[in-house]
Amino acid sequence: MGKRYWVEEVETIDRDQLEAYQLEHLKSQIKLAYEKSAYYKESFEKAGVTPEDIKTLEDIRKFPILTKHTIRERQNEKPILGDLVTVNEEKVVFISSSSGSTGKPTASPFSKVDFDEFQEVESRLFWQAGMRPKDRYIHALNFSLFVGGPDVIGAQNLGALCIWAGTIPTDRLLFILQEYQPNIIWTTPSYAWYLGETAREKGIDIKKDLSIRTIIVAGEPGGSIPATRKAIEDLWGADVYDFYGISDIFGACAAACEYHEGLHIAEDHLLVEVVDEHTGEPVAEGERGEMLLTTLRKEARPMIRFKTGDIVTYTNQKCKCGRTHKRINVVGRVDDMFICGGVNVFPSDIEYTVRNIKDLTGEYRVTVLTDNHITKFSVEVEKRIGAETTDEELVRIIAHELKTHLGIKPKEVVLLPEGALPRATHKAKRLVDIRTEK
Numbered sequence: 380m381g382k383r384y385w386v387e388e389v390e391t392i393d394r395d396q397l398e399a400y401q402l403e404h405l406k407s408q409i410k411l412a413y414e415k416s417a418y419y420k421e422s423f424e425k426a427g428v429t430p431e432d433i434k435t436l437e438d439i440r441k442f443p444i445l446t447k448h449t450i451r452e453r454q455n456e457k458p459i460l461g462d463l464v465t466v467n468e469e470k471v472v473f474i475s476s477s478s479g480s481t482g483k484p485t486a487s488p489f490s491k492v493d494f495d496e497f498q499e500v501e502s503r504l505f506w507q508a509g510m511r512p513k514d515r516y517i518h519a520l521n522f523s524l525f526v527g528g529p530d531v532i533g534a535q536n537l538g539a540l541c542i543w544a545g546t547i548p549t550d551r552l553l554f555i556l557q558e559y560q561p562n563i564i565w566t567t568p569s570y571a572w573y574l575g576e577t578a579r580e581k582g583i584d585i586k587k588d589l590s591i592r593t594i595i596v597a598g599e600p601g602g603s604i605p606a607t608r609k610a611i612e613d614l615w616g617a618d619v620y621d622f623y624g625i626s627d628i629f630g631a632c633a634a635a636c637e638y639h640e641g642l643h644i645a646e647d648h649l650l651v652e653v654v655d656e657h658t659g660e661p662v663a664e665g666e667r668g669e670m671l672l673t674t675l676r677k678e679a680r681p682m683i684r685f686k687t688g689d690i691v692t693y694t695n696q697k698c699k700c701g702r703t704h705k706r707i708n709v710v711g712r713v714d715d716m717f718i719c720g721g722v723n724v725f726p727s728d729i730e731y732t733v734r735n736i737k738d739l740t741g742e743y744r745v746t747v748l749t750d751n752h753i754t755k756f757s758v759e760v761e762k763r764i765g766a767e768t769t770d771e772e773l774v775r776i777i778a779h780e781l782k783t784h785l786g787i788k789p790k791e792v793v794l795l796p797e798g799a800l801p802r803a804t805h806k807a808k809r810l811v812d813i814r815t816e817k
């Protein structure tokens with residue numbers, strides 16, 4: 380038996396000590412932002428706060444919230460890094476760039492210290508997911524500008540044999556999986572599914588011809604939806620570990636452990652707030668709210684109360700694995716949420732339901748529409764080949780299960796034959812919004 384933790388004293392620290400540590404670093408991070416960044420100085424002054432106002436962790440709530448929009452604006456005004464940075468460009472060694480799915484991409488700068496600490500966190504999370512130096516790891520994430528690209532260095536620093544695959548054609552990836560027999564892979568949940576299905580179609584016996592024992596996934600909530608995780612695990616005969624990352628922070632800053640009861644977030648680097656997305660008030664443990672993140676140790680660009688756009692639940696309870704850092708469950712993106720009949724609906728809620736019905740393939744598409752001035756949604760699903768339930772009965776079951784889980788019925792359930800919905804090779808687009816009124 381080797382060591383259980385990457386850095387035991389950090390991962391299993393008492394919460395009191397952790398919070399004392401966070402407070403000390405929060406003070407210096409806020410001070411750094413105020414003294415070295417023109418943006419923060421201006422925004423703190425506007426809000427009437429100074430670094431001296433931080434006496435407890437809760438005092439963070441007096442400080443202004445930072446949005447993606449502001450980062451974009453400040454980078455447009457002062458290219459290329461904007462005036463949130465606290466160092467000269469000569470100290471910056473790396474930038475990642477966000478996907479730009481909600482506008483012009485923004486650059487996320489790292490100093491040498493930031494980058495090394497980022498990789499140290501990756502090593503910790505990989506170790507937590509069971510990676511050891513004897514493992515062969517294939518990194519099948521995008522290397523082009525994407526913050527998850529360099530995470531492979533964390534695996535390498537841990538001592539694993541690393542294969543820098545990137546996003547290559549599926550045939551080529553399957554060839555590498557056969558040729559080099561890696562036992563750990565990282566990709567998105569939809570692609571893990573697609574890759575497994577493609578392998579099977581090509582006559583590859585996944586459990587015999589390949590050696591994958593662990594699949595790390597990120598980028599979509601699927602990895603934490605039990606039925607989705609189980610479907611991928613059954614297909615591959617492997618364990619699925621969900622990771623969570625964000626371009627403006629780290630490639631991954633939270634990850635599952637072997638108990639899969641939420642993702643441990645690196646609280647020695649981040650102060651986590653979960654707030655009601657409308658009122659900004661903190662929500663209780665177990666309740667859904669938007670996650671705000673404040674960096675505690677970033678040297679090149681502190682992020683103070685960054686609005687992540689992710690809806691999560693959290694718990695501060697110590698995990699069965701002995702780790703004490705907060706655990707989060709990502710429910711979905713604020714942008715993907717729609718309100719129907721007074722209920723907040725996320726595509727992941729629909730996924731949770733359709734993946735649990737055995738006569739369906741698990742693929743789905745949600746369409747949000749306006750019907751007589753009211754927001755409604757319809758769901759398209761695929762009936763599995765060989766399913767014995769009649770179409771009529773299946774539609775009835777789906778509508779009933781959706782109503783039970785969401786508290787609201789879909790306008791329509793459309794049953795399609797297996798294979799009718801498009802398969803995603805990266806992030807699946809499962810929400811179609813054709814509302815004429817919002």
Ligand SMILES: [Zn+2]
Pocket residue numbers: 636637638643698699700701702
């Ligand atoms: Zn744990």
